Amino acid sequence: MTFTTDRALRTTVAPAVPSTGRLRPLGLDEVRITGGYWAGRQRVNAAATLPHIEHWLEREGWLPNFDLAAAGTLPEGRRGREFSDSEVYKFLEAAAWQLGRDDDPALEERFRSVVARVVAAQEADGYLNTNFGRPGQGERWSDLEWGHELYCAGHLFQAAVARVRTRPDAGDGLLGVATRFADLICDVFGADGIRSVCGHAEVETALVELGRVTGEARYIEQARLFVERRGTGVLRDIEWGRSYYQDDIPVREAEVLRGHAVRANYLASGAVDVATETGDAGLLGALERQWANTVARRTYLTGGQGSHHQDEAFGDDFELPPDRAYSETCAGVASVQFSWRMLLARGGSGYADLVERTLFNVVATSPSADGTAFYYANTLHRRTPGEPADPDTVSPRAESSLRAPWFEVTCCPPNVARTLASLDSYLATASDDGVQLQQFAPARVATALTDGQEVELTVTTAYPSDGRVEVVVGRDASAPWTLSLRVPDWAAGATLTVDGETTEVAPGYAEVRRAFRAGDTVVLDLPVAPRFVRADPRIDAVRGSVAVQRGPVVQALESVDLPDGWPDVADVVVDTAVAPRDEDGRVVVRLCRRRVADAGWPYGAGAPVEAEAAVDVPLVAYHDWAERGPSTMRVWIPES
Known part of the structure; x- marks a missing residue:
């Protein structure tokens, strides 16, 4: 891998590249994950997940839809x-980021083949959608509430941006397709056009990124118009209310994210992009408030968001039932995007803390170990053993009780794929003063500071299995600069060792400022020992229960680990007088089996309860649950 540090000769190779902000991202050309947990996930993503997605796109007809459009035979045969x-475009984006990480001639050939089919389907005026605009189909822009035309366009734009940033001289036509369609959207929805928005936010952030990569201010202005129109009642009311697609309250006036969790986070991401590009401090302040309130009141321990199944939506404040958690994988991906943009705009370790929590406990939980099956929703309590999914059958959206190969609504697999393929760009940031390590993985970092100094770092760690993070500086500095390492909010008692001197550091950032010399070593030790976690007492559903977290990784009790004769995770309580501990690579807690006699009426004086002798039982990392067959599972365990 070659790192280029001449800022004048390159564009940052990352999904979000704001022109201003507290921090700038370090892209795939500056950061490379070299080992550890996330490198393993990325290998599986490249070798198994991307081919898996491409196979299903072809098999289910979603790629052939473009061929039908090019042939002029739609709507007959459309599937x-x-x-x-949009799933085709997300696949292209994921493939583009992967090609930005590693040369792969076979993937490059497949990428170009798919792009050629997309190019052929575009209409003369730039419009591109296989579901609208032809005889026998709905008219263009006739169903903005549910039609997803602009949503699909947004994912097309993001695929084109990824391609330009990773292969600027590709010449495959994808950027031209995107800009022609974006020009049409600006004509149709501009200040004098249709004064409405898409029912599923996404195009906003995509238009800003397209504007950033092309230098076309018109795209950013269109994104601003979409953000400003949202919440003014431009979409039809529905049974769940306009809050479902965030058309109930203007973005500037909202106090918290609400409605459909994916849409809400995508809208917030786009609004941050608009605010940073237009210098709108008021809008950015509103989003800062919404992020903080959503994290404080409407986010699961895992970082998951959305507790309503019927509308895939946020619940009210502190409405976070574990057994009814929807916690859609795509909401996790969108939350990471929102938090990351806020981090770049504002700085602050809390944003990176939530990125870490969500990556390890939502994004990493969705795909199976082999990368060919996925969770759409991520419950925190499974009451009945799941049913294995047929590896050759499409599953209903959220009804698969174990990871499934494909869904009727298949947003999650390609969303996971594009996130993992671009994950290197979420590890580190830079400022005028130095470099900040936001996430921890074995990695190489090479960049240039604003003053032209070249910085090279090698990060060695087994995180999150181990809390030791060693950073070795690779170049002499001509002037002092600051190396900052994030100390997570859970890491009370962390220490920093420099030149053999160890000091305790508080959550936030541990900073070392000096004129570094090659070979200088900084070691951050994070206390990743397992610990009990209790919830805010206003979360009614888990009152009287505890969870276990080891470092950033939430743990789960799975029925396959219970002693013989203990049938279910519903029948246990945890002895919190005995601290959880590491043993043979697993987290172990002390449990008692609880026997409760049935009564004729469950609201009397209380059914008799008997507790059997305590037994030490291993937990499993939540992101690894359900890899050993059908089981019951719970994250929150009642206290004895």
Whole structure:
């Protein structure tokens, strides 16, 4: 891998590249994950997940839809939901980021083949959608509430941005397709056009990124118009209310994220992009408030968001039932995007803390170990053993009780794929003063500071299995600069060792400022020992229960680990007088089996309860649950 540090000769190779902000991201050309947990996930993503997605896109007809469009035979033969085009674009984005990480001639050839089919389907005026605009189909822009035309366009734009940033001289036509469609959207939805928005936010952040990569201010202005129109009642009311697609309250006036969790986070991401590019401090302040309130009141321990199944939505404040957690994988991906943009705009370790929590406990939980099956929703309590999914059958959206190969609504697999393929760009940031390590993995970092100094770092760690993070500086500095290492909010008692001197550091950032010399070593030790976690007492559903977290990784009790004769995770309580501990690579807690006699009426004086002798039982990392067959599972365990 070659790192280029001449800022004048390159564009940052990352999904979000704001022109201003407290921090700038370090892209795939500056940061490389070299080992550890996330490198393993990325290998599986490249070798198994991307081919898996491409196979299903072809098999289910979503790629062939573009061939039908090019041939002029639609709507006959079209397959998939109204938003199926977007899955093709997300696959292209994921493939583009992967090609930015590693040269792969076979993947490059497949990428170009798919792009050629997309290019052929575009209409003369730039419009591109396989579900609207032809005889026998709905008219263009006739169903903004549910049609997803602009949503699909947004994912097309993001695929084009990824391609330009990773292969600027590709010449495959994808950027031209995107800009022609974006020009049409600006014509149709501009200040004098249709004064409405898409029911599923996404195009906002995509238009800003397209504007950033092309230098076309018109795209950013269109994104601003979409953000300003949201919440003014431009979409039809529905049974769940306009809050479902955030059209109930203007973005500037909202106090917390609400409605459909994916849409809310995508809208917030786009609004941050608009605010940073236009210098809108008021809008950015509103988003800062919404992020803080959502994290404090409407986010699961895992970082998951959304407790309503019927509308895939946030619940009210502190409405976070574990057994009814929807916690859609795509909401996790969108939350990471929102938090990351806030981090770049504002700085602050809390944003990176939530990114870490969500990556390890939502994004990493969705795909199976082999990368060919996925969770759409991520419950925190499974009451009945799941049913294995047929590896050759499409599953209903959230009804698969174990990871499934494909869904009727298949947003999650390609969303996971594009996140993992671009994950290197979420590890580190830079400022005028230095470099900040936001996430921890074995990695190489090479960048240039604003003053032209070249910085090289080698990060060695077994995190999150071990809390030791060693950073070795690779170049002499001509002037002092600051190396900052994030200390997570859970890491009370962390220490920093420099030149053999160890000091305790508080959550936030541990900073070392000096004129570094090659070979200088900084070691951050994070206390990743397992610990009990209790919830805010206003979360009614888990009152009287505890969870276990080891470092950033939430643990779960799975029925396959219970002693013989203990049938279910519902029948246990945890002895919190005995601290959880590491043993043979697992976290172990002391449990008692609880026997409760049935009564004729469950609201009397209380059914008799008997507790059997305590037994030490291993937990499993939540992101690894359900890899050993059908089971019951719970994250929150009642206290004895």
